[in-house]
Amino acid sequence: MEEDMEEKPCMFHDALALQAAEKSLYEALGEQYPSSMDHGASYPENGGGFSDYASTTTSSDSHWSLDGLENNNRPSWLQTPFPSNFVFQSTSRSTSGDNSASFGSSMFKDSELAMQFKRGVDEASKFLPKSSQLFIDVESYVPKNSGFDENTSESRLTGKKKSHWRDEDEDLAEERSNKQSAVYVEETELSEMFDKILLCGGTGQPVCITDQKFPTEAKARGKKSTGSKKETADLRTLLVLCAQAVSVDDRRTANEMLRQIREHSSPLGNGSERLAHYFANSLEARLAGTGTQIYTALSSKKTSAADMLKAYQTYISVCPFKKAAIIFANHSIMRLTANADTIHIVDFGISYGFQWPAxxxxxxxxPGGPPKLRITGIELPQRGFRPAEGVHETGHRLARYCQRYKVPFEYNAIAQKWETIRVEDLKIEQGEFVVVNSLFRFKNLLDETVVVNSPRGAVLKLIRKANPSVFIQAVLSGSYNAPFFVTRFREALFHYSALFDMCDSKLPREDEMRLMFEKEFYGREIMNVVACEGTERVERPETYKQWQARVIRAGFKQLPLEKELMQNLKLKIENGYDKNFDIDQNGNWLLQGWKGRIVYASSVWVPSSS
Structure with missing residues (x-):
């Protein structure tokens, strides 16, 4: 059905409207309206049947009543409510009996009736299957072990006659069977993927990173860049010039710059060409004023856990940033909770829960058996009718993991704006070791430049009020949160240049997961940074030093980094990844970067005594 169906005349025929139109036509011609049309068999008597149907469906809140059609088995177009001003257009309707014969001959010639019939056939044929094959060989269409039950399609395979509605019921039963099998297969495959990717390839006894042995000499695994430096510099210059034109609403110059950028950019090119493509998209959206709509559409797209896990696997295979941050956080939790009977993890931004299976x-x-594990998974509400669906799915997935490894488990799901959460919502119990964890998600909290009561301050105040045993924070360290557009644009360009260059150093240009990651993560973030303003701009990173000042003001102090952990993480990255990845420390921060540019930072905090 067309998306704008409500604006178009309905395909159903209203008999009362047809009758009124015919009567007015006869009066205009100066002829008497036939009495058979007023009282004849052409229309049901006593106000019932078709005329009653027409009158009851003109209301937007009317209820459908069709024999043999249950509510959950209706075609989707029958479930669509009609607005009160809906127009039912009328056409001729063939009827039975003498009256109908006189009605047909008095209104239309035979050729016109033939034309009407042909038009009806043509319209009906649009809803028929395109293929002429009425009987399908199931063996050739359904793969083995797909969960298809041959018995559910007996009537089609044997040629036995069954009623129309019964066939539809059987189709629905078959569809449900297939869906259940698909869900089972997906969960099994997903569990195997989790084991392979998140448990580092095995389910045997894990080895602590501080006990792992690495070669003392790092392997040089970098490769030369394929793009010319001049081309990169020219594209960056064009992008900055275009941003300057956009900032002063110089549309002529901006469009000319965009035209030149488009000639040298592509989502399938090298790193600088891909970077230019997404920045050009964002500049164009800012110029047109459509940034918020595009970003919202990109954010609304729901990605399955399986697809997200594949993208995550591709990402961690070439980039250590998130993997190192997770190892750092999990190792710190294991070390600090060695004697705890109950561990309660409050995870701000749990997402798909990829951190916790390991x-x-x-x-x-x-030793001595696993402790009881409680996780409070916190996420922003999803759009739609089930705002907490994603965070609950993550909880079910983690519960299956805990059941499999015999770890006592409780889960508390929270899906609301983080600054509105109260301490009571966290359900902290006395005597448990409370870990507050947040990896890279505080960058999406609004700051005091947008709202007076800063959500960043509110969330940090909430964490301090919860008085956790430890607070583990990993941040994206960026400088592109400036209120001035051109300054912000330059900083964002430098930041994402490093990320696109990093992907280009290891991944093939046509890699499907690379394309997905760059489009649905980097591209979406760039759209928000460049084309959105005010409360709609949610990509607001700060440098790790700015975050340090915030967390100290909130009443926390940093714990020193574990030297052995730092050494082994550095060896792991040097031996497993490109030589251009940097890992270092500054004070009590673990820093990660690319070619000298700091990208991520991690630290461990405890409440200060004062």
Whole structure:
């Protein structure tokens, strides 16, 4: 059905409207309206049947009543409510009996009736299957072990006659069977993927990173860049010039710059060409004023856990940033909770929960048995009718992991704006070791430049009020949160240049997961940074030093980094990744970057005594 169906005349025929139109036509011609049309068999008597149907469906809140059609089995177009001003257009309707014969001959010639019939056939044929094949060989269409039940399609395979509605019921039963099997297969495959990717390839006893041995000499794994420096410099210059034109609403110059950028950019090109493509998209959206709509559409797209895991696997295979941050956080939790009977993790931004299977696996091997694990998974509400669906799915997935590894588990799901959460919502119990964890998500909290009561301050105040045993924070360290557009644009350009260059150093240009990651993560973030303003701009990173000042003001102090952990993380990255990745420390921050540019930072905090 067309998306604008409500604006178009309905395909159903209203008999009362047809009758009124015919009567007015006869009066205009100066002829008497036939009495058979007023009282004849052409229309049901006593106000019932078709005329009653027409009158009851003109209301937007009318209820459908069709024999043999249950509510959940209706075609989707029958479930669509009609607005009160809906127009039912009328056409001729063939009827039975003598009256109908006189009605047909008095209104239309035979050729016109033939034309009407042909038009009806043509319209009906649009809804028929395109293929002429009425019987399908199931063996050739359904793969083995797909969960298809041959018995559900017996009537089609044997040629036995059954009623129209019964066939539809069987189709629905078959569809449900297929869906259940698909869900089972997906969960099994997903579990195997989790094991392979998140448990580092095995389900045996895990080895602590501080006990792992690495070669003392790092392997040089970098490769030369394929693009010319001049071309990169020219594209960056064009992008900055275009941003300056956009900032002063010089549309002629901006459009000319965009035209030149488009000639040298592509989502399938090298790193600088891909970077230019997404920045050009964002500049164009800012110029047109459509940035918020595009960003919202990109953010609304729901990605399955399986697809997200594949993208994550591709990402961590070439980039250590998130993997190192997770190892740092999980190792810190294991070390600090060695004697805890109950561990309560409050995870701000739990998302798909990729961080926790490895920790659950390690806890299951703890001497003396695993502790009780409680996780409060916090996310922003999703759009739609089930705002907490995603965070609940993550909880079910983690519960299966804990059941598998015999780790006692409780889960508390919260899906609301983080600054509105109260301490009571966290359900902290006395005597448990409370870990507050947040990896890279505080960058999406609004700051005091947008709202007086800063959500950043509110969330940090909430964490301090919860008085956790430890607070583990990983931040994206960026400078592109300036209120001035051109300054912000330059900083964002430098930041994302490093990320696109990093992907280009290891991944093929046509890699499907690379394309997905760059479009749905980097591209979406760039759209928000460049084309959105005010409360709609949610990509607001700060440098790790700015975050340090915030967390100290909130009443926390940093714990020193573990030297052995730092050494082994550095060796792991140097031996497993490109030589241009940097890992270092500054004070009590673990820093990660690319070619000298700091991208991520991690630290461990405890409440200060004062």
């Amino acid at each position: 920790l659950i696996h390690r806890l299951s091997f703890r």
